[in-house]
Amino acid sequence: MxxxxxxxxxxxxxxxxxxxxxxxxxxxxxxxxxxxxxxxxxxxxxxxxxxxxxxxxxxxxxxxxxxxxxxxxxxxxxxxxxxxxxxxxxxxxxxxxxxxxxxxxxxxxxxxxxxxxxxxxHNTSGIVSRAGEGMDTPKGMEGKKYATWDMPVEKAMLKNVIEGDGGDFSKVELIPSTVTDEVSALQSKSVDAIWIFYAWAGVATEVAGLETDYFAFADLNPVFDYxxxxxxxxxxxxxxxxxxxxxxxxxxxxxxxxxxxxxxxxxxxxxxxxxxxxxxxxxxxxxxxxxxxxxxxxxxxxxxxxxxxxxxxxxxxNQLVESELPENAGFTNEYLPE
The missing domain is CATH 3.40.190.10 (Periplasmic binding protein-like II)
Structure with missing residues (x-):
């Protein structure tokens, strides 16, 4: 560090x-x-x-x-x-x-x-995929190619929502990739699903006229509304x-x-x-x-x-941090204007 x-x-x-x-x-x-x-x-x-x-x-x-x-x-x-x-x-x-x-x-x-x-x-991130391919819910990602950053927290969250939907996370094909052009990646079918922030990448698919399915993490587990x-x-x-x-x-x-x-x-x-x-x-x-x-x-x-x-x-x-995070770690409202 x-x-x-x-x-x-x-x-x-x-x-x-x-x-x-x-x-x-x-x-x-x-x-x-x-x-x-x-x-x-x-x-x-x-x-x-x-x-x-x-x-x-x-x-x-x-x-x-x-x-x-x-x-x-x-x-x-x-x-x-x-x-x-x-x-x-x-x-x-x-x-x-x-x-x-x-x-x-x-x-x-x-x-x-x-x-x-x-x-x-609120957390506006979630998983985007091509429309009509069954990935409008997490379970639908089984057998599909997901572009992963290969980060523990990322994969743990994805596993949580997939299993919460009755799916098997081990059946998702993890493709190590940092996608910078989500529209092109989905259109070329190099991957099937991408974690995005909808305000930018999701809106970009709309502007491009690409029909997509999408689910937000915050809608599936309130803990993920970070x-x-x-x-x-x-x-x-x-x-x-x-x-x-x-x-x-x-x-x-x-x-x-x-x-x-x-x-x-x-x-x-x-x-x-x-x-x-x-x-x-x-x-x-x-x-x-x-x-x-x-x-x-x-x-x-x-x-x-x-x-x-x-x-x-x-x-x-879920033991996703090396040192336990204490209550109120890392933030304050003290400097905000009224």
Whole structure:
């Protein structure tokens, strides 16, 4: 784990050489006078820009960060992901997932990271397949080719829902593969079933006109309605500079609430920031997520302790983590704006 952190620091040192927690930079006004000093903050994505991240780009575009006295740099993640970079302190904030965080927040080698906000209130992931081939329920995956990341938690969850549907997980053909184009993979029949986040890959199949079947993990077992994705922060940064952490989250909150109110405008801002994205896909994805960023909660970003703990308890009971995860491990609502 320590080697991963060191590697992440080295490969991203140039990206963040100008940004460090506590650094301030003054800007020049139109008349040459110095304007408000801005504190520099680094934010690292979990993947390429997509609609999970829209609220951050809105906060950047509309000046919400600057209103809070912040200058925010948004960067792509290193190969090891956002967790290692945030843990190293080279980025103050990043994007992660409750399931992938689990090995990192317990035990002697725990990474100093904490989830400080839920970017989406419920787990929108599940299994997509070509329509009409019997995989609209988990049992139907028997004898079919599933693209696996070959991760213990992934396979344990799949086994749980298949056996819960009366199926035999051992009859699923596991094909080690990291699918980046779900539409092409299904159309070519290189695989039959793929674990996706519906807000992006599921919507992409709709935009492409590919008829699919789909089932969501959260619909089959409430334990699997965990938080994915989440916004994480460096623990030392949270301790030393809580006011900046709260200022960052206030700005981000405004961004996501704007995305809820105006999906079309939100899509335009994301496409402006990342012009390589498919405009039709982004627009459809924003419409899909508009009522899911906050869901039923009043407070943007709120993490329900009962739901968070239920998933980690399931990991403990199934011995899917090396060190037992204690109650409330790895998250806090302390820095959320009211």
């Amino acid at each position: 320590r080697k991963r952190i060191i590697a992440a620091v080295i490969c991203t040192a140039m990206v963040f050489s100008a940004a460090a927690c506590g650094t301030k930079k003054s800007t020049e006004g139109t008349g040459g006078e110095k304007s408000k000093e801005l504190k520099e903050v680094s934010f690292v994505l979990d993947w390429t820009p997509n609609t999970n991240h829209t609220g951050v780009y809105i906060a950047q575009e509309k000046g919400y960060f600057e209103e809070e006295g912040l200058k925010v740099e948004i960067a792509q993640p290193p190969e090891d992901g956002a967790e290692a970079l945030v843990a190293s302190g080279k980025a103050q904030f990043g994007v992660s997932f409750q399931d992938s965080m689990a090995p990192a927040v317990a035990g002697e080698n725990a990474l100093p990271i904490t989830a400080v906000a839920a970017l989406i209130q 938080y994915t994705p989440v916004l994480i922060a460096n623990n030392e940064f949270l301790k030393q500079d809580p006011d900046t952490a709260k200022a960052f989250l206030r700005a981000v909150k405004k961004g996501y609430e704007d995305a809820v109110e105006d999906p079309k405008g939100a899509a335009e801002i994301l496409c402006k920031a990342s012009p390589e994205l498919d405009t039709e896909l982004v627009q459809a994805s924003q419409e899909y997520l508009a009522d899911k960023y906050k869901g039923e909660v009043e407070q943007w970003g709120y993490i329900d302790p009962a739901r968070w703990n239920a998933f980690y308890q399931w990991l403990n009971e």
